[in-house]
Amino acid sequence: MATSLGDLAAAFGFELAGDPGKTVTRIANLRGATSDAISFLANPALRDELQSTQAGAVIVASCDADICPVDALIADDPYLAYARVAAALHPEPDYLPGVHDSAVIDSSAEFADTAHIAANAVVAAGSRIGEHVVVGAGSYVGPRCSIGDRSRLIANVTLVQDATLGKRNVIHPGAVIGAQGFGNAMGPDGWVRIPQIGGVRLGDDVEIGANTTIDRGAIDDTVIGNGVRLDNLIQIAHNVRIGDHTAMAAMTGISGSTVIGKRCRFAGQSGTFGHIRICDDAIIGAAAVISKDVREPGLYSGYLPAEPDKGWKRKAAWFRRIDKLARRVSQLEKSDKP
Amino acid sequence: MATSLGDLAAAFGFELAGDPGKTVTRIANLRGATSDAISFLANPALRDELQSTQAGAVIVASCDADICPVDALIADDPYLAYARVAAALHPEPDYLPGVHDSAVIDSSAEFADTAHIAANAVVAAGSRIGEHVVVGAGSYVGPRCSIGDRSRLIANVTLVQDATLGKRNVIHPGAVIGAQGFGNAMGPDGWVRIPQIGGVRLGDDVEIGANTTIDRGAIDDTVIGNGVRLDNLIQIAHNVRIGDHTAMAAMTGISGSTVIGKRCRFAGQSGTFGHIRICDDAIIGAAAVISKDVREPGLYSGYLPAEPDKGWKRKAAWFRRIDKLARRVSQLEKSDKP
Amino acid sequence: MATSLGDLAAAFGFELAGDPGKTVTRIANLRGATSDAISFLANPALRDELQSTQAGAVIVASCDADICPVDALIADDPYLAYARVAAALHPEPDYLPGVHDSAVIDSSAEFADTAHIAANAVVAAGSRIGEHVVVGAGSYVGPRCSIGDRSRLIANVTLVQDATLGKRNVIHPGAVIGAQGFGNAMGPDGWVRIPQIGGVRLGDDVEIGANTTIDRGAIDDTVIGNGVRLDNLIQIAHNVRIGDHTAMAAMTGISGSTVIGKRCRFAGQSGTFGHIRICDDAIIGAAAVISKDVREPGLYSGYLPAEPDKGWKRKAAWFRRIDKLARRVSQLEKSDKP
Structure with a gap:
């Protein structure tokens, strides 16, 4: 559903840095986006992708607005903003009664x-x-x-x-x-x-x-x-x-x-x-x-991460003897006393 | 399905301490029961709830019969008795051929x-x-x-x-x-x-x-x-x-x-x-x-219970070094020998 | 679907040691097989069963051909051969358009x-x-x-x-x-x-x-x-x-x-x-x-095998104190130094 950046900014309270009349029709990832798409930056690790994106616009936090190479919608929580914009552009199908x-x-x-x-x-x-x-x-x-x-x-x-x-x-x-x-x-x-x-x-x-x-x-x-x-x-x-x-x-x-x-x-x-x-x-x-x-x-938390089999086997074997190991430590402590 | 306490006692071989003509129509928990319901005490931790129950009757073990404030059906295994009484009061639906x-x-x-x-x-x-x-x-x-x-x-x-x-x-x-x-x-x-x-x-x-x-x-x-x-x-x-x-x-x-x-x-x-x-x-x-x-x-048995993350992380880290810990104990034992 | 050993050998490139005209109609385990069935030996632990099998034929590796008491189809990978023969004898059902x-x-x-x-x-x-x-x-x-x-x-x-x-x-x-x-x-x-x-x-x-x-x-x-x-x-x-x-x-x-x-x-x-x-x-x-x-x-790998509850409980308890155990070892190492 084609929507203008101005309408999206107004609907969800975003700040717009760009052309309010520009329309976008779909959500896309930073990397796969074309000019009809709007993308978002929620993960700072993707800043490189932001700088080379071909998206028509990007939803960003205010701290990233300066490095956005295209029109920007500035939101407090870009991930939440993405959820809302995606729902606007990709509405649920209608079901006839x-x-x-x-x-x-x-x-x-x-x-x-x-x-x-x-x-x-x-x-x-x-x-x-x-x-x-x-x-x-x-x-x-x-x-x-x-x-x-x-x-x-x-x-x-x-x-x-x-x-x-x-x-x-x-x-x-x-x-x-x-x-x-x-x-x-x-x-x-x-x-x-x-x-x-x-x-x-x-x-x-x-x-x-x-x-x-x-x-x-x-x-x-x-x-x-x-x-x-x-x-x-x-x-x-x-x-x-x-x-x-x-x-x-x-x-x-x-x-x-x-x-x-x-x-x-x-x-x-x-x-x-x-x-x-x-x-x-x-x-x-x-x-x-x-x-x-x-x-x-x-x-x-409660899991032990898997390891290459050889190392894991060695550790699992020591776990099976952990009570004996503890007894050996107690024994050492006794003999350690003057 | 309304059933009398007398009929339930006869059907399943329970001892009845109470009015054989009293009818109950449904199973209920001790706490939620009303006088049309029969409840049960299978978990000793719920004895307090027994003493304040509003149930019409309760299925109890003989050791709890004395503290039952309402009519009691006394059974060797109150949980099994509950299963049987529930099935009598709440029969499976009929399906027409x-x-x-x-x-x-x-x-x-x-x-x-x-x-x-x-x-x-x-x-x-x-x-x-x-x-x-x-x-x-x-x-x-x-x-x-x-x-x-x-x-x-x-x-x-x-x-x-x-x-x-x-x-x-x-x-x-x-x-x-x-x-x-x-x-x-x-x-x-x-x-x-x-x-x-x-x-x-x-x-x-x-x-x-x-x-x-x-x-x-x-x-x-x-x-x-x-x-x-x-x-x-x-x-x-x-x-x-x-x-x-x-x-x-x-x-x-x-x-x-x-x-x-x-x-x-x-x-x-x-x-x-x-x-x-x-x-x-x-x-x-x-x-x-x-x-x-x-x-x-x-x-x-075979699980390690989850813990607050900080403590778990510390222990998981030691597990990853348990073979090294064991080697250190061996080393100490060697040097401990006269 | 009845198929001759000769046809199976030809279709899948097996060596046949036996009667090419013998027909088999189904796959069976070595133990349950009768003369209309073909079986296979992929697990060396079952060599005893091979020697007493009543199967009409058995798929074996070349190293087991000598001990096969019945006709043998000799394949490089008997398990894979079993998969192919089973598919030939037990084809998928036809579905009418x-x-x-x-x-x-x-x-x-x-x-x-x-x-x-x-x-x-x-x-x-x-x-x-x-x-x-x-x-x-x-x-x-x-x-x-x-x-x-x-x-x-x-x-x-x-x-x-x-x-x-x-x-x-x-x-x-x-x-x-x-x-x-x-x-x-x-x-x-x-x-x-x-x-x-x-x-x-x-x-x-x-x-x-x-x-x-x-x-x-x-x-x-x-x-x-x-x-x-x-x-x-x-x-x-x-x-x-x-x-x-x-x-x-x-x-x-x-x-x-x-x-x-x-x-x-x-x-x-x-x-x-x-x-x-x-x-x-x-x-x-x-x-x-x-x-x-x-x-x-x-x-x-990444699991600790279950054990009888008593032993497991003891070990799980030590795991919960493994950081303390490690500290005791460090302490001993310190006091062990001259």
Whole structure:
């Protein structure tokens, strides 16, 4: 969508150093940009690329405005500004209201006239679908689900049952929300399944990645706060509660009944084990294992970086004898005493 | 479903301390319960909540009967009793027999009259679907699959091919059973795929979590025993064999041809690597890496808990020099000798 | 498919020690084989099984030809030979050209007459489907996707948008290709989604496992080279580039913008964190965490093997004090000096 630099500056409160009438039509990287594109400099390591860019304009911080060889939009946070400009130039596709002939909707389900229900979608009994909602192709909306206004299930999404989504959610393909939690009691003849009678509640502006799973609660609900961002292939077990604006990278696993604060961040392949509590503003590093409560904000780490095999093997072997090594040190300390 | 305490006591062999005619209609937590609900005390840490509960009745162990302020059902294992009472009060939904108009069933497939085949399900050639089976919306039952009586594919499940399911299985959405195993031989021009001609066999009373994958065997079958419980996002590679009543928490990965005993338990994000054998009754801890055979029952552990970043970094740095530290200890021991 | 040993020898350049007219109809393991089957010996540990096999013939290396009790096909690489013979005896199923009545294809999509578009598949606007392509049941091909000749989406596959697949790809069920990458900028009111305007490009002869996710790029494309093999439940983040013939086992996670060379191999549950570069021919071990560039080929390792809990706990406790242990060694060294 062609937009003038002047309009972008006005819309988002940027300072413009250049021609307000110049139009740009797309976002591009500094290196690949042509004169119809606007780029951005958020990473100081790319200053060299800024100086040779062919972009029509660049979003920069004020400290970089002087070295920008083309028109500049000056923003406090160029990365955030990039997000906003990209959304303006590359808007979400429009979905026409209506129900595809091949969709199957239970007669007891309610849906807004403005909703878009795509090919081969299925909506089960007792569900409610809000204004401008998109139920993408092949998606399944199970019994007693509710989808808030302007939320979108991209395609092949599964809301199993008793899932309540707020407004403006985006649920990516393969996500499964509201599956039965993993609740079993051992009986004399094997595992006895525990009915999972709770639901799942997602706040507003939540985004759930591809093939991520969020189980419904055992008795009470599983709860995901407003503005939460979950990447792909994440597991959220039953009765987890996640605070507003917390973000998790791919392959994170959260154990049942864990309570996570607001604005936390989890790097990839991290996990919690046990019924953990994590305070607001905690940052969990890559592959970190959290097995007790986190009470202070800040960064928590927990991986040993891989090494060439020979060196790693030597160190792993010493780890297996670390208790013996410690005993040898104690022995030396004893004999060291006069 | 409203049920009297007397009926519950009789059905499951509990002792009743209270009014046999009192009815309860749902399970609730001790704290959230109202007089129409029955709760349970399985975790001694919640005794305080027992004493202030508003539940109509509580399932307790005999040692807690005295402090129960309301009617009590006394059971040897209150958690197992909770599972049974919850199932009585919250029964699975009924599915009406029949095939939805939008389902597509190959003319060579066989299915029982009592089966429920939901909207947009697809059943391929040569498949057999037993009595009271549910093939949920959007599910795909590929060639030569067989589903035993009363098994349920919740929705959007994929049985790829040559998958044989026993009775009373529950397969959650997004699960993929019978995909081609990861078999490749390196040839002069790149990887050559190895046809995977085995199948997958699941016993009776198996439960498979959302987005879990179980590959079919390379030559022989992949085999999952009776009563096995797999949580979400688990990988079972080709030719794995899992013994009866083994349970795995989310994100566990089992490498090809691994043989796992009966009644094992795997915590989340654990994994086996190589063609491993694991004996009966082994318990694999969270994030543990099993790379050699497990020959004795009991708990195996393998993670280092995350810490605040500064402390972790210091320790990780010492780990990288642990071989040098050990050499220094050896040096000291030498000079310590008279 | 019945084939004579003479024909197999001629087709693949094997030496035959035995009857060229003998026919075999299937691949079997040495132990389970009957006289209609051909087996193979690729693992020297199975020589005992060779000597008692009931197979009609066995593929062996020349060094094992003498001890083969039945007809032998002698090959330089018996495992690769097994792959080729298995493909000859167990060919892929044929798919008849045509579009199933229940498939939904946008009028602006193009597809070859030889393509097979199965039940309940959906093909969106602007997509192109090549010769002999299979779009399996329940699969979704989103806007502006392109599928090269003879590629197959097995069933319930999702190509979200802007995904370009080369020739002869195989995409297993539940895979999601082209979902929006995880791009968010923190604004004053929470996360602001960054539109992901790049696509995904897969080369020829690529295979993508069940429930694996490959995100589309933020600005430029995510790129998967020719002959790449990805197992199940793998995460490939936005703007990753993977070189030709690289293979990854299940549950591997690759962080955004990581660039991986040719012929690399990743064992299960490994991961990269950060914008990493990995050179050609690197081998990443099981559960290894790669957090800086890999510049030399060879094996990189990074896990501590699980142990019985008691021993592990002791060692983990020493790890938590490893810095203190090191200080004690320094102290001893000081006092050791004359």
